[in-house]
Amino acid sequence: MILRGLNCFSNKPTVSASVRGRHQPRRLTHLHRLLSLTFTNLLSFTKSEEGSASVLPSPGVSCYTGESTIYSSENPSSSQRTFLAPPVPELNFFLLGKGEPGPGCGFITAARICDNPDCGKVHYVKAHCDRKACPDCYKRWISNEVDKAAARVLSREALNRHKGTRLVHIVLSPPESEKPATKKELDMLIHDGYEYIKEKGALGGLVVFHAFRVSEYAKEEARKEHMKHWAWIRKQKHPESYYRYSPHLHLIAFVNHLKPPEAGEKWVYKTIVNEKGQPVDFLRKAKREKELKGLIAYLLSHAVTIEGAEDSFHSLRWFGSCSYNQFQTTLEELESIEKPELEDKCHICGSPLVGIWKWKERWYYAARDGDIDKPKYWREIETALAGEPPPFGAEFYLLGKKK
Numbered sequence: 001m002i003l004r005g006l007n008c009f010s011n012k013p014t015v016s017a018s019v020r021g022r023h024q025p026r027r028l029t030h031l032h033r034l035l036s037l038t039f040t041n042l043l044s045f046t047k048s049e050e051g052s053a054s055v056l057p058s059p060g061v062s063c064y065t066g067e068s069t070i071y072s073s074e075n076p077s078s079s080q081r082t083f084l085a086p087p088v089p090e091l092n093f094f095l096l097g098k099g100e101p102g103p104g105c106g107f108i109t110a111a112r113i114c115d116n117p118d119c120g121k122v123h124y125v126k127a128h129c130d131r132k133a134c135p136d137c138y139k140r141w142i143s144n145e146v147d148k149a150a151a152r153v154l155s156r157e158a159l160n161r162h163k164g165t166r167l168v169h170i171v172l173s174p175p176e177s178e179k180p181a182t183k184k185e186l187d188m189l190i191h192d193g194y195e196y197i198k199e200k201g202a203l204g205g206l207v208v209f210h211a212f213r214v215s216e217y218a219k220e221e222a223r224k225e226h227m228k229h230w231a232w233i234r235k236q237k238h239p240e241s242y243y244r245y246s247p248h249l250h251l252i253a254f255v256n257h258l259k260p261p262e263a264g265e266k267w268v269y270k271t272i273v274n275e276k277g278q279p280v281d282f283l284r285k286a287k288r289e290k291e292l293k294g295l296i297a298y299l300l301s302h303a304v305t306i307e308g309a310e311d312s313f314h315s316l317r318w319f320g321s322c323s324y325n326q327f328q329t330t331l332e333e334l335e336s337i338e339k340p341e342l343e344d345k346c347h348i349c350g351s352p353l354v355g356i357w358k359w360k361e362r363w364y365y366a367a368r369d370g371d372i373d374k375p376k377y378w379r380e381i382e383t384a385l386a387g388e389p390p391p392f393g394a395e396f397y398l399l400g401k402k403k
Contacts, residue, residue, distance in 0.1 A: 090182045092307040093211040095239065096300065097138030099310055102129025106136055108394050110384035113359040116351035117367070120375030122384045123346070123353055124394045133310040142300045145316055147336040149206055150293045152322065153252065155330040159283075161321060162203060162254040167282040169272040169295060170255075172197055173248040180247065183306070193249050194319045196267045204320025205253030208299040211245060218242035230302040250299050252282070252292070254321065347397055356384060 104127050111125040132141040152158060153167070172193050180186040190209060214229045222232035233239045261269060271279045282292050296316075303315040318324060344353050354362070364385070367374045375381065380391060 091180065091186060093245075093304040094133075094307060095212075095234070096132045096142065096303055096305060096315065097135050097234075098239075099131070099133025099135075099305070099307070101134040101136055102131045105129035105131075105134055108390050108398070110356055110390060111399055112353040113356055113381060113384070114346035114349060114351050114375075114377075115354045115359065115362070116346065116349055117363050117372055117375055119346060119349045119351060120359075120363070120377045120381050121346055121348045121397065122356075122377060122380045122390075122394075123397045123399050124390055125399050126395075131311060132315060133305055142297060144337065145300060146293050146296045148333050149296050149316060150289060151332040151336040152318075152330055153206065153292065154289060155332040157327050157330050158254075158322060161327070165203065165254045165256055165283075166279065167205070167288075167292075168253060168255055168279045169282075170197065170202065170251040170253055170269055171248060171272070172251060172267060172269045173246075174267055176246065178247075179245060183309070186247075189247065190249065190317070193267060196265075197251065197253070197269060198320055199259075200261075200269065201258040202251065202253040202255050202320065204318070204322035204326070205251055206296070206322065207317045207319055208250045208296075208303050208315065209317070210248050210250060210299075210302065211304045212243035212302070213246040213248070215242050215244060228298075233302075251319075252295065343399055353399075360385060 107127045108124050109127065110122050112123045114121040114123075128137050128140060130137050130141055130144070132138050134141075174189060174193065178189065180189050190207070194207075214233065218233055219229055222229045225232060227235075233242045236242060258271065261267075274280050282288050282295075285291050300315065305311075305315055306313045320326075345351070346353055359381075363372070363375070364381070366372045367378065383389075383391060
């Protein structure tokens with residue numbers, strides 16, 4: 001049992017719960033969230049000797065920010081501040097890969113058989129749901145999205161439309177007070193961000209929405225282990241304890257001249273710069289495709305989706321001059337999503353592989369009837385043809401598996 005803070009109304013401790021395989025914060029009503037500011041400002045007063053009141057901040061979790069003021073009992077000497085995922089209705093965000101696999105994901109089935117009648121080794125494929133919420137497939141999803149996104153940004157169509165511009169990384173943040181509680185509010189917030197940055201001079205590009213920011217404690221611990229912040233967080237038993245709800249946008253955008261921020265503006269933006277303080281222009285880099293893919297992959301590594309809308313929520317979006325209503329899917333994008341063909345050589349003897357039913361027509365009946373000797377893996381062949389589960393060790397003969 002892990003103490004996570006205090007209930008905003010009852011002042012009783014709340015306990016983490018495992019729902020669908022991951023910790024879920026207590027859901028709050030919209031009114032509950034609105035009243036949380038009042039709660040977090042309630043103060044416990046103790047009478048001093050002079051009769052005046054001394055102020056003691058109430059411990060627990062702010063229902064508005066999701067920030068815990070309880071220090072870790074595992075490391076009393078550390079000034080750790082843990083954070084919880086946003087306790088807001090409708091928007092139960094979670095990191096990609098922290099959801100459930102799709103139906104049939106991970107199942108291994110027979111696919112091809114060695115065409116050498118003396119061998120006949122069966123080879124297999126592993127089913128993938130390719131859902132971004134799936135713990136097994138989210139990296140595949142990210143890899144596919146990276147390839148498609150980089151192909152679109154660097155396509156002939158995109159480059160022709162943005163001649164003479166720069167391609168830069170921008171972080172765009174709304175006020176800390178603006179934390180959407182519904183899908184409609186979130187869409188409005190993102191749309192407002194688009195409009196603001198376009199007024200500043202961004203023409204268009206891709207956008208990755210982030211719901212969370214890393215706690216200082218997590219940064220410190222990740223540095224100790226020489227790991228990136230989010231890679232370290234993903235290793236933890238309760239990763240949601242190491243970030244706070246703080247919506248913001250990452251843009252990779254084509255720009256000309258960006259107007260500087262002005263005092264009193266709702267949004268705050270910053271352009272990522274190099275060691276000389278100059279904005280990093282990916283179009284000028286010698287290895288621009290490699291570096292662009294690396295950045296997109298990193299941004300998606302800690303992107304989120306929403307429970308109940310895992311597949312429909314767009315973790316990566318397009319805006320302005322790069323949106324699909326400006327130009328359709330490019331040839332480069334189509335080429336990036338072409339699936340490579342499975343290997344066609346036996347992992348045992350190197351002979352060609354053929355489909356199961358083709359092998360059956362060619363060799364099965366001859367071997368069964370004694371016209372030729374039965375192949376070495378005859379029993380495994382019969383298992384595959386009968387549709388039975390694969391034998392132990394089938395995972396060592398997967399097609400498409402990186403060697």
